[in-house]
Amino acid sequence: MGVIQKLPPSVVNQIAAGEVVERPASVVKEMMENAIDAKARRLEVSVERGGKDLIRIADDGEGMSPEDLPLAFTPHATSKLQTAEDLHRVRTLGFRGEALAAIAEISKVRCQTRRADASEGSEVQIEAGVAGPIKSCGCPVGTVMEVRNLFFNTPVRRAFLKSDSTEAGHVAETFARVALAHPEVHMTFRSSGKIVHDLPAVAGIRERIAAFFGRELAESLLWVEGKLDQTSLWGYVGHPSQSRSSTKGQYLFLGGRYVRDRSLSHALNEAYRGLLMVGRNPVAFLNLEIPPEEVDVNVHPTKIEVRFRDPQRVYSHLLSTLRQTFLGSDLHSRLQPVPGGKPTGPPTPVVEEPAPSWSPPANRPTPTPPASPAFNLDSEPADRQEIAAWFQPSRKPASPPMIPDSVGQIQPPEWSHSLPGRFEFAKGEAFNEFSSLEERRDEAPIQAAPSPAPVRLEPARPEPRREVDPVGHAKAIQVHDSYLIAETSEGMMVIDQHALHERIIYEELRKRVAEGRVESQGLLVPEPVHMAADEAAVVLEHADLLATLGLEIEGFGGDTVLVRSVPAMLSGLQPDRLLHDLGEHLATQPIPPTRDGLVAELLHMVSCKAAIKAGQKLTAEEIDALLERRELAADAHHCPHGRPTALIFTKSELEKQFGRI
Template structure:
């Protein structure tokens, strides 16, 4: 007799339950999605002891007939698929026909349902997969599902559940995801007899984001929208000041379903490169609409993981759309009193004016005397004329993200937007420069960033952000900060952070044009490093050579320097190499060459900039501030720290009791 046998249906269902039903929140997810698929406009969720004792979902959807009621709890029974072709164009949240059978196998289930044309409802009770007879019952149109004593017949699984509070937290997170994905549905959530959320239907996500994450975050959101052929991306991303220490603030929805995708998460991080400090993560609420035949949602029973037919195109579209949003937005940090609650109008996100091109050639920021931190001397000792110089255009090959190594095995071809669509390093084209002093504003109408404006509307662009006369009333305090009067109030500027951004942009332009000049050392300088530092430097020797730093192995753990960037001639070659080696060895290497170049430029700019504690002369302050509005992303240094804080006149008057 053979040893292979057919598993009984109960065992099959328990195996499926191990994948589909991990904890009470899994039950809530499956039943909520079924309710939304049934066309419900209102769904009430109730749980007891975090869902361990009871999960109750009541909806006003289309309901089920008595014939369908029993069949709904059979394995692989569904109304959402008819043949194998339907599996590749799924447009519903559920489709596998596994969830109800798996849930009924490990709990006590009661389902009451009624269709609009039925005189009465139908009821069935199932315990550990064993169904009782179907009975009549009184119930409004819709369905009520009650799941009690989850895992009562699988005690080992029940012992793995966490505390009631922890499980309730997971249920709340599941409820949050579906509430954000479907703001048009009226949802309520009750835990242990207490109503936690009563969310009426709304036309957009902003109100629900404010409910779950607070009004401050909701008012800092930037509207994002972009189309690329049949791909539509829309939603919100938060101002960099609203970053988080983990990626739990990132919500990506595909076809109304919350999903996780490693490549899209990477694209989101790349879009914020240089806007966030190390260790911080962006906050985003994004919807992706793509034809159902272009994505496979049948990857895992939980349906959280998906696969795209052309993942590189989706990656590039997300990255370029977010970057363009940042380039057209005011990302300056607003300084507010802790006890002051800003009005929506005061904190609404603004959109900067369209910059106009200009002419000229910028001098180098690196022609700096080695014995003096003179800012003014970098600009020939005087402020530039009213007409700002032109930044040379960047070739399309610079600032274009290559796919990370782990994505190269994915199907499809990686395509990028043109150089005019996206620049990883944050702009720097002539079109990114503001209009010359005295020039009239652009005649082109600016579309609103946010189709769901904050109450009170947005404000026009802050003139303090673009005015070349910002330095007229600026002073230095503590040899570290510059205080400048603006038409709206005052601005406190971190001199090191601002200068670091200016140097970074200038160096980036030189690298983009291939105009980084190197200076050969008369006597090559050997530098002894640790073994791992030497390996890290030599592994990136080609990248360093492109930056004007030529190195080669000299035996053992010694690396010899043959040339250094001419623009950094004031830095000791040994010190420069040691700093680079330490940085390469102690920080994760970005997955792209451009990303690695950006990391190195960040470090070099930080080393070359004026430091906190360096006293600046009035002419130097004027020269530094005069260059501020000529570089892109001047609101943050390359490492993500803000370069300036804005304190409005109205906020000052509030603090002094004038208003």
């Protein structure tokens, strides 16, 4: 006799419930999506004890007929699919016909429903998968679903549920995801008899964002809009000052469905590279519209994960749209002094949410250009003459070259098939050459850095010169030997001298690497540097890459590394200190998955070490030279590590604090 047997339907449904229904929030998600599919305009969600005892969802949708009611709780019965080909063009939130059958198998369900053309409603009660007779009842048009005692017949599953407050929090998060994806539906959420959210229908999502995350965040969001063929992207992203310590503030919606996708998340983080500090994550509320045949939503039982037919195209569209938005936005950090000394976030005027139109509206205000950054690391200060020389104006009459923005800025990881090789974004003008290089050429021969395995970069498209808010150099002063205070047309600006200089050095190094002309300063006597074994191994492993940065090294036996040349514009740094810092960084920090990403990582570290430090007094000429080059730096509002370089105090806020208005 064989040992293989067909499982009873009840066991099959309980297995399906284990995949589809993880906790009460899963029930809320499935039923809310069913209500949206039924064209509901009003939706009410109520839970008791976090959904363990009761989940009640009422909608004013199309309802069901008495003939359809028992089929709704039958496995794999649905009105949303007819043939197998329909799986390749799903246009609804639900489509499998599994959820209601799985929920009814592990709970006590009562469903009341009525269509608009019916004189009375229909009701059915189901307990542990066993359905009672269909009865007539009085009820409004739509459907009311009540799920009681979830997992009552699977006590092991019920024992794994968390506390009532924790489960209620998961339900609230699920409610928020659906509410953000469908602002056109009036939604109400009650927990333990108390109204938590009562959200009227609105045209856009800004009001919904304010309801869930606060008015301050909603008013600091940046509108994002773009269209590429039949792929449309629209929504809001947060100002860099509104970052989070986790990814919980990222909401990506595809066709009205909340989704998670590693490729899209990576594109979002890459767009913010250099604008956020390490460990911080951006805030985003983005809607993606793609033809149904171009995406597969039948990947995961919860339908949260999706798979794109052309992921590279979607990745590049999201990344380029966000980057272009940032280039046309004012990303300065504005500080508003308030009573009690607590600064608030960057205020931006409350504007009406634009409708997603795929050509920019004519009345959209001209974006304000970006501004400056800030960072501070303890390190040996560079030679003062070296710093002053960096600020010398160029002797070359040629116009400043453009700075390609490819190095480490938007390089996707190698683990994804969706990742494009290069992206191009418009940038501002770069810096003039620093004449101190010519003054050093008598010290030792300068040669072009060897270029084994050069970093190839595509030139960026030029952007019209930005009108940067002028800084009154004559009125700029240094305080605490760390910050510069300058007058602007808006009020005043407090600049972190280290952060701004770090950005300038980074841009110059990045430009030289991109153009393949990093000049190296050869040492008259090569300097041996003794290092830890792991650090020596990792720097020698990346010797070719370091050579493209102007740092030529070779093994000298044991754990000793011989330094033959250093970058000419950073020759003031001690070779042993520079190599030790690079070795420690490469040995202890995660290595970026791409070559360009690693180049950017090294440039971040080198520019930070070479920049003037906090506590270092500057002369008036050095202050002027630093501020003059501020407007030439791309993304000058943040240092390469993501910290703001400047804070703006508006004139109106200052006058309010002094009681003038």
